[in-house]
Amino acid sequence: MSRVLHGVIPAAGIGTRMGSEIPKQYLRLLGRTLLEHSLHAMLRVPGMQSVTLALHPEDTTAAGLDILGDARVNTVAGGAERVDSVQAALRAVPGTRDDWVLVHDAARPCLQQDDVMRLVDVVLTQGEGAILALPVVDTVKLADAQGKALRTLDRNRLWRAQTPQMFRLGELLDALESAQAAGATVTDEASAMEHAGYPVHLVPGAASNLKVTVPEDLQLAEWYLSRQGEH
Numbered sequence: 001m002s003r004v005l006h007g008v009i010p011a012a013g014i015g016t017r018m019g020s021e022i023p024k025q026y027l028r029l030l031g032r033t034l035l036e037h038s039l040h041a042m043l044r045v046p047g048m049q050s051v052t053l054a055l056h057p058e059d060t061t062a063a064g065l066d067i068l069g070d071a072r073v074n075t076v077a078g079g080a081e082r083v084d085s086v087q088a089a090l091r092a093v094p095g096t097r098d099d100w101v102l103v104h105d106a107a108r109p110c111l112q113q114d115d116v117m118r119l120v121d122v123v124l125t126q127g128e129g130a131i132l133a134l135p136v137v138d139t140v141k142l143a144d145a146q147g148k149a150l151r152t153l154d155r156n157r158l159w160r161a162q163t164p165q166m167f168r169l170g171e172l173l174d175a176l177e178s179a180q181a182a183g184a185t186v187t188d189e190a191s192a193m194e195h196a197g198y199p200v201h202l203v204p205g206a207a208s209n210l211k212v213t214v215p216e217d218l219q220l221a222e223w224y225l226s227r228q229g230e231h
């Protein structure tokens with residue numbers, strides 16, 4: 001069975017919730033764009049053979065960054081939704097169906113190597129897919145359409161999905177296609193794998209691996225990045 005690793009980074013979003021003049025993946029923290037931070041984290045993973053970036057079809061910014069200089073980096077045009085961008089990138093991965101792929105959001109620039117390595121270790125030991133995730137710490141309510149609480153969920157069994165999410169390339173491609181065909185909501189890769197009946201291990205991640213979504217996330221991400229630089 002293959003132990004070859006590839007990376008995919010969906011980076012074709014427009015950052016509506018950030019509301020910045022440029023797409024948020026090109027905002028800079030400590031001198032590097034969010035996309036560069038995320039890409040470097042992927043390229044640093046031992047054994048990473050390629051990283052495929054899904055970029056917005058009208059993206060002219062990536063070409064001006066040094067990141068495309070690494071021979072392992074490929075780009076493709078992304079799609080209308082994150083899942084479309086991930087599918088486009090997966091189809092362009094220069095690997096075999098048996099190889100492993102780690103899908104990581106460009107918008108998660110503070111990924112730490114020890115977290116990725118724990119994920120890779122679980123996957124290669126178990127031979128099954130896994131994602132980084134965080135146990136929920138708040139009390140969580142299920143609401144009706146009017147915003148009235150219906151009931152309280154058992155938070156001991158609730159996790160917040162992060163990225164990277166690591167699966168076999170061929171299985172993930174097939175799972176995404178069948179979930180799409182069935183009209184299932186696919187907000188991450190794991191949801192497609194669950195839909196197809198595959199096990200998905202939850203590997204505890206770190207709060208620092210936040211998804212930069214709204215303006216106030218930028219300061220926090222910069223603080224996490226500056227702390228990482230100290231070690």
Ligand SMILES: Nc1ccn([C@@H]2O[C@H](COP(=O)(O)OP(=O)(O)OP(=O)(O)O)[C@@H](O)[C@H]2O)c(=O)n1
Pocket residue numbers: 009010011012013014015016017018024025054078079080081082083085086105106107108211212213
């Ligand atoms: N059509 C899309 C939409 C999103 N993404 C990527 O998926 C990741 C997670 O998406 P999100 O944080 O929602 O980014 P945006 O879609 O840009 O933000 P928003 O939803 O606020 O518009 C980001 O790295 C984003 O660039 C993508 O590749 N293609």
Ligand SMILES: C[C@](O)(CO)[C@H](O)COP(=O)(O)O
Pocket residue numbers: 082105160161162163187188189211
């Ligand atoms: C994949 C993800 O980051 C896991 O939490 C998340 O689902 C992406 O959601 P978004 O709305 O596309 O940011």
